Amino acid sequence: MVSIVIPVHNRKAYTRECLSCLHTQTYRNFQIIVVDDGSTDGTDEMIYHEFPNVVVLKGDGNLWWAEATNWGIRYALEHLDKTQENFVLTLNDDTRVNNDYLQTLLDAYKQHKPCLIGSVSVDSNNPDKLEFAGTYMELYTASGRHLAEDYQYSYPELISKKAYVESHSLPGRGTLIPMEVFDKIGLFDSKNYIHYMADIEFSLRARKAGYHLIVNAKSIVYEFVAATGIQVEKGVTLKQFINGFTSVKSMTNLTVRYNFAIAHSKTKLLYFFFDVGRICAGFLLRKIRLMKA
Structure with a gap:
């Protein structure tokens, strides 16, 4: 069973598109847990009417990404079927995926376990533009880099050269996590990393605990780049x-x-x-x- 945990807040149109593509997955043994952290745009009503099988957990607007994700993970852990292999997939609502997305993640997991499987990110408006393909983290002088540079930020170039990339960290935007990982290292640290870097910090802890961090080239997340938070790469004042x-x-x-x-x-x-x-x-x-x- 794959429990897909999606924190949302006032992005009804993005949430609808994300849920729509998940409901066409070829792999069917999954549940979707949306943590609606205080939306006021009718997101919860839309989900109840259009996606009645989705579990909706309601926050008050103060959870942010890390604790909202933890709420979803706790729900999955409390309703666990221990007779089967279980995973959490963390995903953001400002994304869409292909209908074989879950299957590609699970196929990669079987090949590389024990591991966490991350997704390649591309620009939804320009799918050839590679946004994420892993990281190199240098923990002395902070001179790490994004491995997408190695492929000139081109998805066609990546897929022509690599089936997977081993990474030093993984984002919450499409990472498959075996349930056993939470038993070994705990949940996301929502005290010290309220919104950003909780995913990076969690994956680093998992790597220290002996899990490979694999970015699977066939597991693509189409990212609505303009919908993300404050980005220093943009022309900010x-x-x-x-x-x-x-x-x-x-x-x-x-x-x-x-x-x-x-x-x-x-x-x-x-x-x-x-x-x-x-x-x-x-x-x-x-x-x-x-x-x-």
């Missing part, structure tokens, strides 16, 4: 960039990045300062390029 250091919705939140540095880096504070310096330098370089353009 200086004010937006600074506000990102304290915003829960920002991947550059300093508290979150400090917590990660202290918990997982080899050099603690030094890693944190290198990390923040890299973020600031990247912002300045993008501004300089825009000025020259």
